[in-house]
Amino acid sequence: MTTADVVIVGGGPAGLSAAIAIRRLGVADVVVLEREREAGGVPRHTGHVGYGMRDLHRLMTGPRYAQALRTQAERAGARIATSTTATDWAGPTQLQIATAQGISTIAARAIVLATGVRERPRAARLVPGDRVAGVFTTGALQQLTHQYHQTPGKVAVIVGAEHVSFSAVLTLRHAGCRVAAMVTPLPRHQTYSPIRLATATRYRVPVVTGADIAEIHGRSRVEAVTLTDGTRIECDTVVFTGDWIPDHELARRGAIVIDHNHRGPVVDGASRTDRAGVFAVGNLVHPAETADVCAIGGRHAATSVRQFLSDGSWPTTPLRVIPEAPILWISPAILHPGTALARDRFVLRVSEFLHSRTIAVTQGEHVLWHGNVVGALVPNRSISIAADWVDTVDPAGADIVVRLND
């Protein structure tokens, strides 16, 4: 059995940023377990610009951003164990790990889960038809095109019209594949207007709204798709984008309390789960935000990890933060008064397009906060609200309710 002060599971932006920050706070032995051959996470596969703004304060491509985080982590003195998978728990803060040498155990004083998210693939969305070639998720597509320089096909249909879906457009165009349509069951696309506009004018990609993919046709290769409105689109490639699900296997195997709204662990503002010594950060707890938001969250958790290592304290009587429909989820979803949040914000998602709404945060009869959200109320898009009211809650009071008002 090996040991460490802190073991971080997952070497993406959140995990690496946590490792860097924890080392900089003077914790001696910080190990990042990365199951891939190289740390860096999803940004490694995205060839386009758009990374690093909020955390490293410069704009770069995904691979360069991943490289920058790796370099910082190495310089900070974190150990990165690649091709190393945390397979199960061996104790409250001990993990069973698999490497090319087989199974072993690592014991830590604190564990940080940063296992990320994945897109729901075709099967999870129950799209019928034959199991044909030419069906991808954005994640698979980007690795194929950017790492292995493959061309997926000639004509694609993209399922989804959120940010990542437009990222898939760029990837497909880069690979020489035309996009016949993007399809979303929602009434509008969900990215920022300039991105949609650029895609429309530069690549002439139509967005079909109010319809979802109903079936994939073809016996060995994609030949066409049918939409729920009956439209048939000829194509040889289908890319399923977004519809994020946290990679929560390790958390669930450890019986850590899961948020039934977004399926990631429930954490407080200090990234603490219900299990003493186990933290969770990144898109595992908010599926899915941009890489820099994940990085800032990972960095933010360092202070609470450091504090836990020195005093061993772990608050156990949280206040719940309950979102009311059409809010789908809010993160963090529990509060321990006196704990600051990453970026001093809660992030949340809504299920429908909404206009001119305000948000009210109440505890019993008491209105804790009332105001406007930052950004438009658009499904699948990051929405955040201020957290400056958390010090005014009654620690002995009722659950906190977050709702939208007309």
Next chain:
Amino acid sequence: MADDGDSAADVYDVYDAAVIGAGVVGTAVARLLSHHRLSVALIDAEADVGAGTSKANTAILHTGFDATPGSLESRLVARGYELLSAYGPSVGIAIEHTGAVLVAWDDEQAMSLPKLAARAAANGYGSTEIIDAATVYHLEPHLGPGATAGMVVPDEHIIDPWAAPLAYAREAIANGVTWLPNHRVTKLEVAADTTLLTTSPGEGLRARFIVNAAGLYSDAINELFGLDSFTVRPRRGELIVFDKLARPLLNRTILPVPTAHTKGVLVAPTVFGNIMLGPTAEDIDDKTATGSTRHGLDDLLAKGRRIVPALLTEEVTAVYAGLRAATQHSDYQIEHHRDLRYVCLGGIRSTGLTASMALAEEALARLVECGLEADSKDADQLRSIRVTNLGEAFERPYQMGGSGPIVCHCERVTHDEIHDACTNLPPATTLDGVRRRTRALAGRCQGFYCSAEVCAIAAAVGDRTMAEWLGVS
């Protein structure tokens, strides 16, 4: 009909026996024949073994408790259960003992349980036990409300369904059988001593004896011999595989009360650690309609919601659809024709996996009746083989170490396992073949993380490009 068979023998390879169809039945036959002093060809229209009706089944090693007593199926399932239970562990096929409970959901079904127990006994299986509703829920606390009684079938097992045809074929090839993938038999000409088989790439071979194990197309092969004793009417079965995180919801396989038409929709653990829901049973006309359907999936979800409600809160990992080779007859259609030197194994439905090794024995016995002389090889001439264990109940390569890093994270498949799948005989030539041999790409992310690397490893083995492996070239 050609009468110049022997003069043309120099053009075509001549085998003692040709087995048409490399599903679980045909490979089992080829394996058994390979234990004899015979030259054997194993022929399939597809690129891989087990790529037809064998690729989507319910993965249960059945006791045969619910077969029709006195039927061929009853006898062969019981015998096959014994044979495969012994063979599987000896070569690495994952077989896990879970047992099953057959659940009655109303009083009428509950009343039929004693009859089912009596039928089991008539099939030579006497270990069933009828239990009340409270005991059903004690055994399976996650069952939905409404169960009225149950019957425990303690000896039902679950099995890796793809490892069986793979192991049979590997053993057959290791013992001299010629494997001919991508050979669709289009014409049969029976001559005095041999039969000429014409196959689709414009090739042919001769064989003295022929075994038809062509599954969905067994009636078509029969017709090429001028026989019409049965017609295959494909019965589509759709299956939903749920995430491994759902596995704790069940302790054993949950069976419905069967009807004359189908065993019904069951919920079963898989040896891979998932939960499987299915199959549907839909008689269709198109032998190539292997796609899943909206109505099929919706039907399964509705049934699953009733049987184990919590299952529906878990993610779906995979959806499969397969066709059973059902005929107008309820029993297996096994016939032999001495004049044609021909044995037909038709109408083998979902029990074919369990019965496969017994079907091989049956085929051999009938070949001998048709005049085949089958001398056993000496034990020291037989080569044994292994397949990689993919079952969660047993140690897997990633746990042992020494086979490279994990590449497929969801299913924890190592680099060397993927490499070996593309090199060990019979090699995978498609990603589906790699998936069936290793579980790579079969997990919850369905390739989000590893599909590119799996393709790269496969492409590095031979002369096929990544695009060809992806099927997008």
